[in-house]
Amino acid sequence: MAAVLRAPALLEVVCNALSDSGWNYFVHSPGKPFGISLERSGRERNNLRIFIWNCTHGGGAARALNEYRIQFTGVVPRFYLGETTLLLGWHAGYGVFAAWNLGMHQGQDSGSPSAQIREDILRGAYENGFAVGERANGEIVAAFRPELLAEYAANVVAIHGGRMEDLNVLNELPLLGVAEKGDYAPRPRVASTIFRAYREADFSRRVLAAYSSRCAMCGIQLKLIEAAHIVPVAAPFSTDMTCNGxxxxxxxxKAYDTNLVSIAEDYGVQISETRVAELRRANLAGGINSFANGLQQFISLPADRRDYPSVDNITISRQIRGWQR
Incomplete structure (x- = not known):
């Protein structure tokens, strides 16, 4: 039986999910419903109000085996003016969020108020990242992995106000391809944006796992590690294969993206003397000796040779980035 979490633990789950989504967050209301502000470079700030309960089977033998639910206790779901308001459940067993159309549940205060979701939707999110389904009353329900929480919040109206024939593509995220020149094949905008977030999260998960969440250049962990593309993601022939990360x-x-350091074809770590000279002329080279001393001579490599950085990608990357030693 999956663990049932109290409010502080549910807030921690939400905060970890937002962090994994790549967003900066600030919790301004730690009691239910949680109030959280989100910020990310290049994206519009989003203020969230989150109603969340544990998603469990509940209901005993009378409840269908494939039906799970959240039960509203303590507070009654309602919209908050000027905030993106979410109605969520957390299923600890599958490690996914369930989500409902708040408009169909606001003010619901019956003897045993609850919202339901089928287990196949929860399982679909666990296996494929995102899943949607339609209840008998026409309500669109969704489930998704934690790293897609912020993107779900940005698209909540389009998801729960959409049509299943348009949203079914969200049940096939791992199968969605990329069209020519890196543009996404024609599909509803909500599917394209969530697909992009899914690809980013999947790339990051694989790369961090390959390197045991350690920096390949200095060896630290401390949950400060990011997945960097070798051939920049903006290049039309960049890929999300692990060997390009x-x-x-x-x-x-940051030093890699600004050409202060580079990875050579023999996996050596190099500092750009040209870039250092530019920084010295600008009187911005403070700490360069400490920076250089913190670098390994060669990058640490994954245990699986298939995940090693592609030498071809390294060569292409140095050309594209205009690397100068």
């Missing part, structure tokens, strides 16, 4: 701490990721 390397795990770097936030400092060395």
């Amino acid at each position: 390397v795990a770097l701490c936030a400092l060395h990721h």
